[in-house]
Amino acid sequence: MMRTRLGRQALLTGWGRTAPSSADVVHAVHPDVVDQAMRIAASEPSAGRGMIARGLGRSYGDAAQNAGGIVVDATWLDAIHHVDFENGLITVGAGVSLETLMERFVPMGWFVPVTPGTRMVTVGGAIAADIHGKNHHRDGSFCSHVTRMTLVTPTGSIELSAQSDPDLFWATAGGMGLTGVITDATLQMIPVGTSYMLVDTERATDLDDVMGKMVSGDDGYRYSVAWIDCQSTGSRLGRSVLTRGDHARLEDLPARLRQDPDKARAFHPRTLITVPITPPSGLLNPLTVGAFNELWFRKAPKHQTAKPHHMTGFFHPLDGVGSWNRLYGRKGFLQYQFVVADRYGETVRQVIERLTALKLASFLAVLKRFGPGDPGPLSFPMAGWTLALDLPVGYHLLDSLLDELDQLVMGVGGRIYLAKDSRVSPENFAAMYPRLDEWRAVRHRVDPDGLLRSDLGRRLGLCSDVNTEPGHLRPGPGTGQPAPKKKRAPAKKRALPTPIPPTERTSS
Amino acid sequence: MIDAIGRPQSLLVLGGSSEIAQSIVAKMVPARCRTVILAGRVGPRLSAAADLARSAGAEVVETVAFDVTETANHVVFADDVFDRFGDIDVVLVAAGVLGDQSVDEHNPVAAAEVIATNFGGLASAMLAVTDRMRRQGHGRLVVLSSVAGQRARKANFIYGASKAGLDAFSQGLGDSLEGSGVRVMIVRPGFVVGRMTEGMDPAPFSTTPDAVADAVAHGIESGATVVYVPSVLRWVFAVMRHLPGWLWRRMPG
Ligand SMILES: Cc1cc2nc3c(=O)[nH]c(=O)nc-3n(C[C@H](O)[C@H](O)[C@H](O)COP(=O)(O)OP(=O)(O)OC[C@H]3O[C@@H](n4cnc5c(N)ncnc54)[C@H](O)[C@@H]3O)c2cc1C
Ligand SMILES: NC(=O)c1ccc[n+]([C@@H]2O[C@H](COP(=O)([O-])OP(=O)(O)OC[C@H]3O[C@@H](n4cnc5c(N)ncnc54)[C@H](OP(=O)(O)O)[C@@H]3O)[C@@H](O)[C@H]2O)c1
Numbered sequence: 029m030m031r032t033r034l035g036r037q038a039l040l041t042g043w044g045r046t047a048p049s050s051a052d053v054v055h056a057v058h059p060d061v062v063d064q065a066m067r068i069a070a071s072e073p074s075a076g077r078g079m080i081a082r083g084l085g086r087s088y089g090d091a092a093q094n095a096g097g098i099v100v101d102a103t104w105l106d107a108i109h110h111v112d113f114e115n116g117l118i119t120v121g122a123g124v125s126l127e128t129l130m131e132r133f134v135p136m137g138w139f140v141p142v143t144p145g146t147r148m149v150t151v152g153g154a155i156a157a158d159i160h161g162k163n164h165h166r167d168g169s170f171c172s173h174v175t176r177m178t179l180v181t182p183t184g185s186i187e188l189s190a191q192s193d194p195d196l197f198w199a200t201a202g203g204m205g206l207t208g209v210i211t212d213a214t215l216q217m218i219p220v221g222t223s224y225m226l227v228d229t230e231r232a233t234d235l236d237d238v239m240g241k242m243v244s245g246d247d248g249y250r251y252s253v254a255w256i257d258c259q260s261t262g263s264r265l266g267r268s269v270l271t272r273g274d275h276a277r278l279e280d281l282p283a284r285l286r287q288d289p290d291k292a293r294a295f296h297p298r299t300l301i302t303v304p305i306t307p308p309s310g311l312l313n314p315l316t317v318g319a320f321n322e323l324w325f326r327k328a329p330k331h332q333t334a335k336p337h338h339m340t341g342f343f344h345p346l347d348g349v350g351s352w353n354r355l356y357g358r359k360g361f362l363q364y365q366f367v368v369a370d371r372y373g374e375t376v377r378q379v380i381e382r383l384t385a386l387k388l389a390s391f392l393a394v395l396k397r398f399g400p401g402d403p404g405p406l407s408f409p410m411a412g413w414t415l416a417l418d419l420p421v422g423y424h425l426l427d428s429l430l431d432e433l434d435q436l437v438m439g440v441g442g443r444i445y446l447a448k449d450s451r452v453s454p455e456n457f458a459a460m461y462p463r464l465d466e467w468r469a470v471r472h473r474v475d476p477d478g479l480l481r482s483d484l485g486r487r488l489g490l491c492s493d494v495n496t497e498p499g500h501l502r503p504g505p506g507t508g509q510p511a512p513k514k515k516r517a518p519a520k521k522r523a524l525p526t527p528i529p530p531t532e533r534t535s536s
Numbered sequence: 537m538i539d540a541i542g543r544p545q546s547l548l549v550l551g552g553s554s555e556i557a558q559s560i561v562a563k564m565v566p567a568r569c570r571t572v573i574l575a576g577r578v579g580p581r582l583s584a585a586a587d588l589a590r591s592a593g594a595e596v597v598e599t600v601a602f603d604v605t606e607t608a609n610h611v612v613f614a615d616d617v618f619d620r621f622g623d624i625d626v627v628l629v630a631a632g633v634l635g636d637q638s639v640d641e642h643n644p645v646a647a648a649e650v651i652a653t654n655f656g657g658l659a660s661a662m663l664a665v666t667d668r669m670r671r672q673g674h675g676r677l678v679v680l681s682s683v684a685g686q687r688a689r690k691a692n693f694i695y696g697a698s699k700a701g702l703d704a705f706s707q708g709l710g711d712s713l714e715g716s717g718v719r720v721m722i723v724r725p726g727f728v729v730g731r732m733t734e735g736m737d738p739a740p741f742s743t744t745p746d747a748v749a750d751a752v753a754h755g756i757e758s759g760a761t762v763v764y765v766p767s768v769l770r771w772v773f774a775v776m777r778h779l780p781g782w783l784w785r786r787m788p789g
Contacts (some may be wrong), residue, residue, distance in 0.1 A: 039715055046540035047538055049673050089540060094673075095717055424754070426541055427541045483537050491620065
């Protein structure tokens with residue numbers, strides 16, 4: 029059967045290692061394979077389960093999964109197509125990782141315009157989630173730096189830019205792969221002199237202190253982020269370490285590097301250790317997290333300015349440990365990230381208070397102040413405060429706690445980040461993204477049959493496997509088609525029902 | 537889809553009027569389970585269970601005719617449900633009969649019926665639904681077994697044997713589903729105070745339908761493959777299984 033020849037069945041999860049599902053994983057060894065997979069998905073609209081692209085699987089939840097359907101592994105689209113050194117415009121396959129971009133282009137003086145807390149994400153994943161970095165307050169999110177891309181949709185391959193088709197471009201930015209598969213993109217990189225950063229570090233005694241410092245000082249820095257100790261309570265609630273910086277020029281560096289420009293521009297990240305196995309119950313419990321938080325806070329200098337740090341340590345401290353997600357044990361973990369407008373800084377305090385009240389330690393709690401958002405209806409960032417919390421699954425009140433946090437966030441017009449989500453309800457999601465219908469309309473234009481599907485899409489009601497039109501699912505005698513169930517095949521070799529004529533198809 | 541915290545959005549119950557199943561529905565619906573399909577023998581008990589699911593707040597509540605012993609219909613039944621309602625996140629296997637051992641012991645036909653329901657019929661139904669679950673690539677099959685199947689008691693060996701068969705079948709089915717995205721969870725309650733055990737004296741470590749519901753919810757979240765209710769029974773039966781025969785035969789009840 030065509031389907032099984034193209035792909036291989038595999039069990040997939042996101043970075044949080046929760047909610048596994050199985051799919052036919054198709055390696056996109058060439059962009060043509062994407063078209064082919066799309067055709068196969070289209071040839072069996074009722075029993076077929078659609079398709080979705082997957083990058084490096086660094087989204088926390090179920091965004092890059094498609095239970096029972098096709099998952100196109102886009103990491104194979106790893107070609108560097110074109111480089112304009114003059115202007116820092118690079119055209120690459122959507123499966124190229126930001127790590128590769130840094131390794132290749134930092135020594136040549138170009139850095140990615142936006143990087144998340146890990147380098148291990150693909151360009152496709154970065155566009156689909158419209159990712160943000162520590163420079164959001166200055167540079168906006170990833171898609172603002174994408175000048176064009178190729179988007180393969182069920183209705184055809186599209187050469188897309190914010191000018192050519194702004195609706196589709198911005199629906200794809202943050203659209204979590206549900207508007208098509210990006211096969212290549214052109215990015216506007218930013219010029220850098222070295223692979224080092226000049227970093228200012230300071231401790232903040234409480235939440236007001238850190239927020240005050242960010243409001244008054246962030247504009248002076250290209251990058252800014254605060255790490256919050258979520259275990260301190262009372263007057264020390266929100267005590268944090270604020271790190272801010274910018275790219276170092278050669279002349280900013282100590283003599284040893286200044287005299288060796290190659291070294292000053294080198295980018296050779298290494299994984300120091302890899303977590304080899306998953307400890308059954310996880311090692312990140314309140315005790316160890318508490319100790320870590322204390323240590324981290326004490327280790328941070330009270331105040332330090334213009335200290336040179338290599339990019340890797342400044343942007344991606346966690347990438348030094350391979351598969352660190354295993355430390356959370358068999359049940360996995362999740363991240364809760366939300367944003368609220370500037371004037372609702374109080375909500376951030378309420379959230380931290382809820383966590384500390386339950387003595388629920390977050391290993392990673394990161395606070396950042398966003399600049400204005402971009403036009404994407406599902407793009408996450410908007411001007412205001414964003415807080416990201418890593419939490420282990422297994423605590424029995426986690427579900428109600430997070431539902432409560434949703435209420436707090438929604439109550440002030442805030443929202444959560446789909447790339448991190450693995451548990452929000454469809455209703456809350458729709459309330460958080462009031463422009464959802466606008467996005468649906470654009471998706472419908474390029475994918476009228478709803479072939480692009482993911483577990484996240486199913487969970488949030490963005491796509492569906494049930495076609496409501498009567499007669500669609502079980503073509504009756506009138507259509508001359510046998511009902512799918514007549515063609516039962518042994519499991520695995522899944523039943524391939526007779527294709528239904530296009531006129532019969534309905535949108536989901 | 538079952539979310540990261542183990543909350544399903546849709547549930548199919550085989551044996552929709554079961555008292556334990558109703559407790560499970562009452563627990564899952566407020567935790568976002570929007571679609572509840574109750575399959576069972578059509579009658580007032582099934583409709584009452586549907587009303588309960590509706591009043592708990594489920595959006596889609598449907599009853600579907602289903603008889604465990606009518607194995608010839610199981611494939612059509614499963615296809616109908618999965619075609620009409622789309623993905624089913626959790627299939628709960630709750631149907632079962634206790635029989636009346638003191639009578640059935642001398643009535644081979646009745647004994648065979650208990651076994652045909654609890655084991656043979658459910659085996660057929662489980663194959664029919666897991667075939668569809670395999671195709672959807674995710675989901676959880678939750679099987680209400682019983683500690684009675686862990687070691688058959690002379691006073692209850694017909695039921696016990698039927699549960700032993702169901703239990704072994706479920707374990708093997710679960711193993712065969714590895715990698716498919718579908719997982720099987722076997723629930724082994726002790727004596728559950730309720731309709732099925734009405735008029736009987738509660739055995740030691742007896743429990744309630746609500747406690748079973750809690751254990752099921754927790755088991756789905758943690759990805760458990762076997763759940764005892766109460767959990768202490770795991771250890772109790774680790775011992776019971778190895779008691780010498782002469783002692784086991786003297787166990788009360
Ligand atoms: C440690 C860590 C830190 C992080 N820090 C940040 C941060 O600071 N800021 C931030 O914004 N995010 C952050 N993230 C989240 C991460 O940047 C996003 O989830 C990103 O989308 C992951 O990219 P990926 O290549 O792994 O994509 P995947 O996780 O594989 O997929 C994510 C989504 O992109 C879609 N997709 C992937 N490739 C394509 C393609 N070629 N075409 C169309 N759609 C595609 C998928 O369908 C899916 O919906 C972090 C994640 C981790 C693990
Ligand atoms: N109660 C306990 O002490 C206990 C302990 C351990 C395990 N269990 C198991 O838990 C499960 C649920 O039990 P319960 O306590 O909820 O008992 P219950 O209320 O009596 O439920 C049994 C269910 O099985 C259904 N059923 C029986 N025969 C059927 C058939 N041929 N076709 C379709 N449905 C049929 C019944 O439907 P009708 O309404 O149509 O009769 C009823 O819905 C059973 O498998 C039981 O063995 C119970």
